[in-house]
Amino acid sequence: MSKIEIGPRVSPYPMQVVIVGTIVDDQPNFMTVAWMNRLNGNPPIWGLAIGKKAYTLKGIKVNRTFSINIPSIDLVAEADYVGIVSGRNVDKSKLFEVFYGKLESVPMIQECPLCVECKVYDIVELPRTDLVLGEIIAAYTEERYMSDGKLDPKKINPFMLTQPDNHYWGLGKIVADAFAIGKTITE
Amino acid sequence: MSKIEIGPRVSPYPMQVVIVGTIVDDQPNFMTVAWMNRLNGNPPIWGLAIGKKAYTLKGIKVNRTFSINIPSIDLVAEADYVGIVSGRNVDKSKLFEVFYGKLESVPMIQECPLCVECKVYDIVELPRTDLVLGEIIAAYTEERYMSDGKLDPKKINPFMLTQPDNHYWGLGKIVADAFAIGKTITE
Numbered sequence: 001m002s003k004i005e006i007g008p009r010v011s012p013y014p015m016q017v018v019i020v021g022t023i024v025d026d027q028p029n030f031m032t033v034a035w036m037n038r039l040n041g042n043p044p045i046w047g048l049a050i051g052k053k054a055y056t057l058k059g060i061k062v063n064r065t066f067s068i069n070i071p072s073i074d075l076v077a078e079a080d081y082v083g084i085v086s087g088r089n090v091d092k093s094k095l096f097e098v099f100y101g102k103l104e105s106v107p108m109i110q111e112c113p114l115c116v117e118c119k120v121y122d123i124v125e126l127p128r129t130d131l132v133l134g135e136i137i138a139a140y141t142e143e144r145y146m147s148d149g150k151l152d153p154k155k156i157n158p159f160m161l162t163q164p165d166n167h168y169w170g171l172g173k174i175v176a177d178a179f180a181i182g183k184t185i186t187e
Numbered sequence: 188m189s190k191i192e193i194g195p196r197v198s199p200y201p202m203q204v205v206i207v208g209t210i211v212d213d214q215p216n217f218m219t220v221a222w223m224n225r226l227n228g229n230p231p232i233w234g235l236a237i238g239k240k241a242y243t244l245k246g247i248k249v250n251r252t253f254s255i256n257i258p259s260i261d262l263v264a265e266a267d268y269v270g271i272v273s274g275r276n277v278d279k280s281k282l283f284e285v286f287y288g289k290l291e292s293v294p295m296i297q298e299c300p301l302c303v304e305c306k307v308y309d310i311v312e313l314p315r316t317d318l319v320l321g322e323i324i325a326a327y328t329e330e331r332y333m334s335d336g337k338l339d340p341k342k343i344n345p346f347m348l349t350q351p352d353n354h355y356w357g358l359g360k361i362v363a364d365a366f367a368i369g370k371t372i373t374e
Binding site for chain 1: 189190191192193194195196197198199200201202203205221222223224225226227228229230231232233234236257260263264265266267268269270271272282286288297301302303309311313314315316318320323324325326327328329330337338339340343345346347348349350351352353354355356357358359360361362363364365366367368369370371372373
């Protein structure tokens with residue numbers, strides 16, 4: 001079938017949903033972000049794009065530290081909520097059980113299977129967002145989210161966002177082994 | 188349960204898999220990338236982190252254009268393959284049916300449900316990768332991947348990578364409506 005051109009403002013399919021934790025005006029604040037990924041292996045740097053008016057950005061710029069928390073599906077309503085309402089108008093500090101790690105001013109979410117605390121590596125100004133690059137200083141999980149000493153995606157049970165249909169999705173089934181199935185092409 | 192600290196070199200769960208298309212040394216070349224996401228809405232800018240030695244990076248820097256192609260699960264072996272072998276050693280130009288859009292030197296993959304062509308917006312140097320920011324100039328799909336005038340994630344049938352377990356995963360089920368389920372928290 002032949003291709004048709006659609007408007008350029010499309011999204012990837014799908015985008016992982018994370019919750020960013022900061023201290024803003026002396027209070028823990030949380031915001032959902034789907035424009036996020038790993039960007040450098042060593043040192044570990046993750047990047048997230050945040051709208052320039054976000055209250056969270058204020059905390060990141062003052063403290064130069066923040067957390068990224070990966071929620072499981074049982075937190076989907078809370079994650080959606082902290083993406084809808086601004087910390088300017090609503091106190092989101094009591095929504096989760098908060099814990100702290102090595103860095104100052106980095107609230108993390110006890111209920112999330114994987115939490116990382118970051119120092120700002122750099123902030124890249126884009127037209128409508130700031131791309132915050134964070135170097136991961138430490139990562140936290142629980143034994144119950146691991147299998148054979150590794151984090152287990154099925155136990156983490158993350159969810160992803162697709163747009164413009166605006167749905168959250170769970171992980172499906174394993175379809176292949178990475179860095180392995182491709183070898184069948186050369187054989 | 189209490190948190191345990193693990194090493195900081197962790198990955199998000201999961202990361203979408205895309206295939207980047209470039210012209211390098213006058214030939215179409217393709218490379219798989221999982222460190223990619225949307226980073227700005229308008230203009231539409233996606234960012235992808237590419238290892239500094241990648242052959243693909245040479246093409247992006249010369250042409251200042253490239254494509255991002257979202258493969259469906261039936262291309263999982265091919266996508267894995269173009270992530271394993273370098274265009275320096277293997278001709279990957281015949282692996283897919285290639286088509287072209289509005290820009291010069293932007294090979295796109297006919298077999299992929301969604302293809303976007305990009306101009307380089309900026310390149311941010313990170314320690315071991317270059318973060319290529321691409322402004323999307325045009326996007327291409329087919330009617331069979333859409334429902335009610337929108338791209339349909341289930342019809343696109345994308346797959347995602349998790350590490351360090353090294354698996355590709357399909358999309359699961361819809362677990363909630365985004366920008367909606369959170370409203371139950373305030374009620």
